[in-house]
Amino acid sequence: MNKLWDVAIVGGGAAGLSAAITLARSRRSVVVIDDHRPRNAPADRVHNYLGRESTPPAELFGIGRDEAAQYGATFHDAQVTSVSHADNHFDVSVNFQDNRTSTVHARRVLVATGAVDELPEIEGLAERWGRDVLHCAYCHGWEVRDHTITVLGTGPLAVHHALIFRQLSENVTLLRHNDFPLSDEEAAQLARRDIGVIDGPVTRLRITDDALAGVELETGATVACEALVVATVVSARIDMLAPVRLTTQEMRLGDQLLGTYLPVARGATAVPGIYAAGNVTDIRAQVITSAAAGTEVAATINADLAVVDAQELQHA
Ligand SMILES: Cc1cc2nc3c(=O)[nH]c(=O)nc-3n(C[C@H](O)[C@H](O)[C@H](O)COP(=O)(O)OP(=O)(O)OC[C@H]3O[C@@H](n4cnc5c(N)ncnc54)[C@H](O)[C@@H]3O)c2cc1C
Known part of the structure; x- marks a missing residue:
């Protein structure tokens, strides 16, 4: 592990793997460290991905790994616990599954760790996540x-969700789980699209034959449904960046917290040499846009290293 890698990529989802292909094809030495917890793991298929529509997530990652490996990228199945400054590089601390630990040394670090979804706390909801409890019209x-x-309905995003899902079904209801304000204009928009509004709150999900049958309200009434759309709080995974003091910012819609993200400018974080791409920087990113961000930021890193390489030759 004394090797100095050009780039250590933390996270081997769409963003990390696309970056690995671009960097490895540019003859950069690349190590991808990934602990196999992609955000879309609960879903059985990836949708909206040009050329690979409806591929299972694990299969898509397998294809990406093979493509990056064929150009020389190296993979560690492990968790990165910290990224810290060393003399003229970064030390990346790694925990392997068998509890071995190690330090990877890299000139640049690309953070492609994605995000985690915090679900509304309702009995039975987490078990159906990614199946008939959904968050995104484009995914499912x-x-x-x-x-x-x-x-x-847990905040103003619910109105947007209701109008978007109305494009897919004539039978859409907005259930106000809490009493977030609905403006007259929003209520009129929902009425014009025949979207019913019911007051909650919801106490639990009703499941029949391993499928969602409805949601139960505090009043004891049941609202029948086959799919439940929820807003999650999407949090960027950046715990490993604590030593370099990088922090996230909040994204809100009105009073509703949508999530947190790591701010970047063309992929560069506030710490020179540390870059980021994918869901960790943009909670709205889908698989294909995360892949695109990985490719774009990889090119920026390669250009950064090319300039440094030329400067070092000049001073040699
Ligand atoms: C249920 C669900 C279904 C979805 N379906 C779709 C869909 O059909 N189409 C679509 O376009 N989008 C879909 N999405 C969104 C999609 O999941 C994200 O756009 C995509 O995963 C972002 O890619 P990424 O590479 O940034 O992150 P991820 O795919 O989440 O990859 C991040 C990787 O980094 C690893 N990692 C994190 N921290 C560490 C660490 N400390 N050390 C080592 N490795 C680490 C993780 O294990 C993971 O493998 C869905 C999301 C959800 C929640």
Whole structure:
């Protein structure tokens, strides 16, 4: 582990793997460290991905790994616990699954660690996440077209969700789980699109034959539905960056916290030499846009290293 890598990539999802391909094809030495917890793991298919529409997530990652490995990228199945400054490089602390620890030395670090979803705390909801409890019309909307869809209203994003899912089904209801304000204009928009509004709160999900059958309200009433749309709080995974003091910023819609992200400028974080791409920097990013960000930021890192390489030759 004394080797000085050109780039250590933390996270081997769409963003990290795309960056690995670009960097390895540019003959940069690249190590990808990944602990196999991609955000979309609960889903059985990846949708909206040009050329690989409807591929299982694990299969897509396998293809990406093979593509990066064929150009020389190295993989560690392990967790990065910290990234810290060393003399003229970064030390990346790594925990392997068998509890071995090690330090990877790299000239540049690309953080492609994605994000985690915090789900509304309702009995039975977490078990259905990524199946019939959904967050995104572009990821799963087609699969629930013409179904009975309930949007769990926990803030202003619910109105947007209801209008977007209405494009996919005539049977959409907005269920106000809490009493977030609904403006007259929003109420009129929902009425014009025949979206019913029911007051909650919801106490639990009703499941029949391993499928969502409805949601139970505190009043004891049940609202029948085949899909439940929820807003999650999407948090960037950056714990390992504490030693370099990088922090996230909040993203909000009105009063509603949508999530946190690591701010970047063309992939560069506030710490020179540390870059980031994918969901960790943009909680709205999908798989294909995370892959695109990985490719773009990899090119920026390669250009950064090319200039440094030329300067070092000049001073040699
Ligand atoms: C249920 C669900 C379904 C979805 N379906 C779709 C869909 O159909 N189409 C679509 O376009 N988008 C979909 N998305 C969104 C999609 O998951 C993200 O856009 C995508 O995962 C972002 O890619 P990424 O590479 O940034 O992060 P990820 O894919 O989450 O990859 C990050 C990787 O970094 C690793 N990692 C994190 N921290 C560490 C660490 N400390 N050390 C080592 N490794 C680490 C993780 O284990 C993971 O493998 C879905 C999301 C959810 C929640």
